[in-house]
Structures are given as structure tokens and as C-alpha cells.
Amino acid sequence: MSEQDHKETIYDWIGGAETLRRIVETFYPKVQIDPLLSPLFPEDILPVMEKQYLFLTQFLGGPSLYSDQYGHPMMRARHMPFPITNAHAQAWLNCMEQALVEVGLPKDLREIMIQRLSAPANHFVNTN
Numbered sequence: 290m291s292e293q294d295h296k297e298t299i300y301d302w303i304g305g306a307e308t309l310r311r312i313v314e315t316f317y318p319k320v321q322i323d324p325l326l327s328p329l330f331p332e333d334i335l336p337v338m339e340k341q342y343l344f345l346t347q348f349l350g351g352p353s354l355y356s357d358q359y360g361h362p363m364m365r366a367r368h369m370p371f372p373i374t375n376a377h378a379q380a381w382l383n384c385m386e387q388a389l390v391e392v393g394l395p396k397d398l399r400e401i402m403i404q405r406l407s408a409p410a411n412h413f414v415n416t417n
């Protein structure tokens with residue numbers, strides 16, 4: 290067994306695949322009614338949800354599900370077609386925080402998750 294097998298990850302702390310599914314399923318309905326975010330997303334949100342589940346799995350230290358299927362994530366590039374401001378990043382993180390509360394994640398894990406997700410959210414800002 291390699292050292293990797295013993296590594297503790299955010300993915301494990303939150304409860305792995307099952308919790309992450311619930312987070313994604315709780316998050317996107319919020320995105321879809323957010324006045325800033327909803328216009329950016331397609332009506333058929335299911336494919337986005339599935340990709341987000343695959344991506345967050347690996348982003349939080351779980352198996353590399355997204356890259357196995359889609360190759361290098363290049364997430365900033367994938368977000369470039371959409372005008373993303375600081376306000377969008379904040380709205381995205383707010384929807385996520387609400388979703389984490391709803392799935393019952395304890396405060397310490399919510400803070401770790403939001404801190405971890407703030408970096409990419411701010412990095413995806415591409416316009417004023």
C-alpha cells in the first residue's frame with residue numbers, strides 16, 4: 290500500500306461520493322434561480338451537474354474522475370466564454386455555502402470547502 294492510500298483528503302472528510310452528489314444536487318438549483326448566475330447556464334443543467342461532480346471529486350482529493358473522462362481540466366479556459374465578474378464569483382460561493390449548510394456539513398468543513406473553492410472562483414474572474 291502506498292503512502293497515498295493513507296492521505297486524508299477533504300473528499301474523505303466530507304463523506305466522499307455520497308455527500309458530494311448531494312452537494313452538487315443542492316447547489317445547481319440555487320444557481321438556476323440566482324439572478325446573476327442563471328443567465329450564464331443552459332436550461333438543461335444535468336450535464337453540468339455531472340461534470341461538476343466529476344471535477345469536484347478530483348479537486349477535493351478523490352479519484353481523478355474528471356481527467357479520466359475529459360483530459361486536463363483547463364478550468365479557467367473552459368470558463369473564458371462566459372463573462373465572470375467578482376460579483377459572479379461571490380454569488381457562486383454564496384450558493385455553495387448555502388448548499389453546504391443544507392446538506393448538513395459542519396461549520397469547520399464548510400469553512401475548509403469555501404476556502405478551497407475561493408481560489409478557483411476568484412481565478413475564473415475574467416472581466417469587470
Ligand code: HEM
Binds near residue numbers: 345406410411
Ligand atoms: C466564479 C464563478 C463561476 C461561474 C460564473 C461559473 C460558470 C460556469 C458556466 C457558465 C459553465 C458552463 C455551463 C455550460 O456547459 O454551458 C461552467 C462549467 C463548469 N464549471 Fe463553473 N463557474 C464558476 C466557478 C466554478 C468553480 C469555482 C468551479 C470548480 C472549482 C467550477 C467548475 C465548473 C465545471 C467542472 C464545469 C464544467 C466544465 C466542462 O464543461 O467540462 N466553476 N461554469
